[in-house]
Amino acid sequence: STNVQLTYHLLLDHYSSPRNVGSMDKTLNDVGTGLVGAPACGDVMKLQIKVDPETDTISDVKFKTFGCGSAIASSSYLTELVRGMTLEDAGKIRNTEIARELCLPPVKLHCSMLAEDAIKSAISNYYTKNPKAASTDLGGT
Numbered sequence: 179s180t181n182v183q184l185t186y187h188l189l190l191d192h193y194s195s196p197r198n199v200g201s202m203d204k205t206l207n208d209v210g211t212g213l214v215g216a217p218a219c220g221d222v223m224k225l226q227i228k229v230d231p232e233t234d235t236i237s238d239v240k241f242k243t244f245g246c247g248s249a250i251a252s253s254s255y256l257t258e259l260v261r262g263m264t265l266e267d268a269g270k271i272r273n274t275e276i277a278r279e280l281c282l283p284p285v286k287l288h289c290s291m292l293a294e295d296a297i298k299s300a301i302s303n304y305y306t307k308n309p310k311a312a313s314t315d316l317g318g319t
């Protein structure tokens with residue numbers, strides 16, 4: 179159907195011109211870095227978020243993926259999705275959501291899992307560096 183073609187186009191578009199490729203200084207306190215690998219294939223993804231501590235929102239995001247086209251498209255799509263999101267909302271993104279948007283076939287589901295793992299890992303790295311932000315988000319003082 180036309181819809182499937184459009185969505186397939188989205189996958190190819192993110193694969194051939196990925197958004198937000200690059201890296202940030204991981205020693206900065208407001209940068210969270212996630213580095214994850216896919217056990218199924220050995221592909222690796224690095225995702226970094228810059229967080230505005232006032233609002234706990236993601237103000238910038240960069241990625242580098244050493245892997246297949248679906249993993250590159252998944253991470254590119256994810257970077258556009260999470261920009262401007264709160265850490266809480268970004269932590270709730272599921273790989274099935276990404277796979278559905280990009281029309282990934284079942285055999286490529288683990289590629290979108292890499293993107294979910296990467297954003298979770300970046301958030302948790304940010305919280306490790308900023309324990310105060312973590313306690314505030316969890317309803318503490």
Ligand code: FES
Nearest residue numbers: 219221245246247
């Ligand atoms: Fe072939 Fe990931 S297994 S690119």
Ligand code: FES
Nearest residue numbers: 219221246249289
């Ligand atoms: Fe392994 Fe895509 S084939 S991440």
